[in-house]
Amino acid sequence: xxxxxxxxxxxxxxxxxxxxxxxxxxxxxxxxxxxxxxxxxxxxxxxxxxxxxxxxxxxxxxxxxxxxxxxxxxxxxxxxxxxxxxxxxxxxxxxxxxxxxxxxxxxxxxxxxxxxxxxxxxxxxxxxxxxxxxxxxxxxxxxxxxxxxxxxxxxxxxxxxxxxxxxxxxxxxxxxxxxxxxxxxxxxxxxxxxxxxxxxxxxxxxxxxxxxxxxxxxxxxxxxxxxxxxxxxxxxxxxxxxxxxxxxxxxxxxxxxxxxxxxxxxxxxxxxxxxxxxxxxxxxxxxxxxxxxxxxxxxxxxxxxxxxxxxxxxxxxxxxxxxxxxxxxxxxxxxxxxxxxxxxxxxxxxxxxxxxxxxxxxxxxxxxxxxxxxxxxxxxxxxxxxxxxxxxxxxxxxxxxxxxxxxxxxxxxxxxxxxxxxxxxxxxxxxxxxxxxxxxxxxxxxxxxxxxx
Ligand SMILES: C[S@@+](CC[C@H](N)C(=O)[O-])C[C@H]1O[C@@H](n2cnc3c(N)ncnc32)[C@H](O)[C@@H]1O
Numbered sequence: 206x207x208x209x210x211x212x213x214x215x216x217x218x219x220x221x222x223x224x225x226x227x228x229x230x231x232x233x234x235x236x237x238x239x240x241x242x243x244x245x246x247x248x249x250x251x252x253x254x255x256x257x258x259x260x261x262x263x264x265x266x267x268x269x270x271x272x273x274x275x276x277x278x279x280x281x282x283x284x285x286x287x288x289x290x291x292x293x294x295x296x297x298x299x300x301x302x303x304x305x306x307x308x309x310x311x312x313x314x315x316x317x318x319x320x321x322x323x324x325x326x327x328x329x330x331x332x333x334x335x336x337x338x339x340x341x342x343x344x345x346x347x348x349x350x351x352x353x354x355x356x357x358x359x360x361x362x363x364x365x366x367x368x369x370x371x372x373x374x375x376x377x378x379x380x381x382x383x384x385x386x387x388x389x390x391x392x393x394x395x396x397x398x399x400x401x402x403x404x405x406x407x408x409x410x411x412x413x414x415x416x417x418x419x420x421x422x423x424x425x426x427x428x429x430x431x432x433x434x435x436x437x438x439x440x441x442x443x444x445x446x447x448x449x450x451x452x453x454x455x456x457x458x459x460x461x462x463x464x465x466x467x468x469x470x471x472x473x474x475x476x477x478x479x480x481x482x483x484x485x486x487x488x489x490x491x492x493x494x495x496x497x498x499x500x501x502x503x504x505x506x507x508x509x510x511x512x513x514x515x516x517x518x519x520x521x522x523x524x525x526x527x528x529x530x531x532x533x534x535x536x537x538x539x540x541x542x543x544x545x546x547x548x549x550x551x552x553x554x555x556x557x558x559x560x561x562x563x564x565x566x567x568x569x570x571x572x573x574x575x576x577x578x579x580x581x582x583x584x585x586x587x588x589x590x591x592x593x594x595x596x597x598x599x600x601x602x603x604x605x606x607x608x609x610x611x612x613x614x615x616x617x618x619x620x621x622x623x624x625x626x627x628x629x630x631x632x633x634x635x636x637x638x639x640x641x642x643x644x645x646x647x648x649x650x651x652x653x654x655x656x657x658x
Contacts, residue, residue, distance in 0.1 A: 222240070224438070225450040228456075242490075248404040250298070252304065253276065263288065273313045275301060277496075287656065293631070293635060296362070299331045303331055310390060311341045316341025319339065321561070324345045325350055326394050328351065337367050345370040347370060347372050348377070349373075350374055354620055363590055366592030368543070370555055377427075381434045384457060385434050393443070394426040394450070396449060398450060405497065422452045441504065447497065458504070462504070465508070467508070491603075534625075541597060553573065554573055555596065603629045604618065623638070
């Protein structure tokens with residue numbers, strides 16, 4: 206027996222959306238096209254690093270019109286995650302709809318100096334990793350209150366090779382009381398009813414119910430009330446969702462615009478996707494834009510939130526607790542070490558010297574330098590991937606494609622070095638081996654192992 210709901214059943218189940226779309230309501234023929242596209246899968250999409258030429262990646266793509274680093278795969282048989290370039294961090298896999306929020310945040314534009322960004326609802330880190338790649342001299346705070354979601358966030362941030370970030374795990378209200386009014390840009394990619402995820406089977410049809418929409422809208426409003434107070438006067442708040450209900454999108458923007466000091470900040474680059482009279486709201490639709498769909502809005506905030514004395518970016522670090530000494534091995538694994546580090550139980554995070562002074566008191570994660578198993582400290586996988594900053598492995602080997610594949614599958618590889626050594630392919634770091642007598646023992650964490658071909 207076939208348990209799959211018929212098209213007619215699905216169409217009926219989606220009917221609550223007709224009312225939920227509000228001002229974005231459609232004629233019946235368009236709603237039919239929308240609901241069919243909503244329940245379908247769209248082409249995989251990838252987001253390249255700014256220094257990568259899409260022509261080098263080895264599978265056919267077409268540009269995504271709203272985000273200059275985004276491409277859709279044109280061959281459905283291709284699995285981008287099965288490539289060496291993916292393993293080497295040349296691109297991230299990300300739905301094209303998610304790139305609307307990145308466009309609204311200008312994550313593909315040349316970085317401005319000293320940009321301090323907060324990604325308030327950050328896990329699993331698709332957008333945070335894009336923001337971090339564009340950070341330049343700035344710094345990213347990626348906040349995720351749900352502790353169990355921090356590991357994938359940390360992994361995705363590490364893949365960028367940057368050390369200019371920290372992870373916090375605070376409710377937005379608490380975060381605002383600590384770091385109110387300091388961020389140039391706050392991205393609030395709020396938890397939502399997730400209607401755009403229906404086609405990928407990652408969401409149930411309950412996502413279109415009135416109860417679910419109201420519950421999500423209320424939760425998001427609490428987050429947004431704090432988000433505006435995290436923005437420095439004259440800075441920007443970008444709100445985004447992956448849902449279509451007006452109550453979770455334009456209605457929230459109208460509510461924000463009713464707050465003192467919040468004004469619309471229209472984005473010329475997204476004019477083709479403008480959604481309504483708020484003047485700063487943008488939408489992508491599955492039936493018009495061949496992606497899962499999304500919403501983004503851009504608001505300027507001029508709110509005089511209280512600024513804690515210690516929160517300024519690049520202020521001289523206060524003389525506080527003395528830093529714990531680094532374990533002895535560290536000096537041998539790396540040519541140079543950053544001066545700022547923090548030992549947090551069984552891990553050590555290391556930041557650039559000009560990182561904000563408040564990190565120590567707020568970090569629940571950061572660019573890892575080393576981790577401890579039992580009494581033994583080892584270099585962290587994240588430290589092997591570092592591209593920016595002073596941290597450089599003392600030893601590395603560049604391997605050919607078959608050896609890189611062997612390494613990525615978790616196997617030992619031939620290696621003439623002695624001790625900890627970073628494995629690279631075409632100059633891109635893949636992870637550590639500990640080498641002795643011609644063999645490099647594989648130290649790739651389970652989460653980073655993959656079969657590429
Ligand atoms: C839509 S997802 C974010 C996706 C992420 N920005 C990305 O691009 O990978 C929303 C996130 O908000 C988190 N969240 C849940 N409740 C929250 C709250 N009260 N404040 C902030 N974030 C919350 C969820 O755990 C989830 O990770």
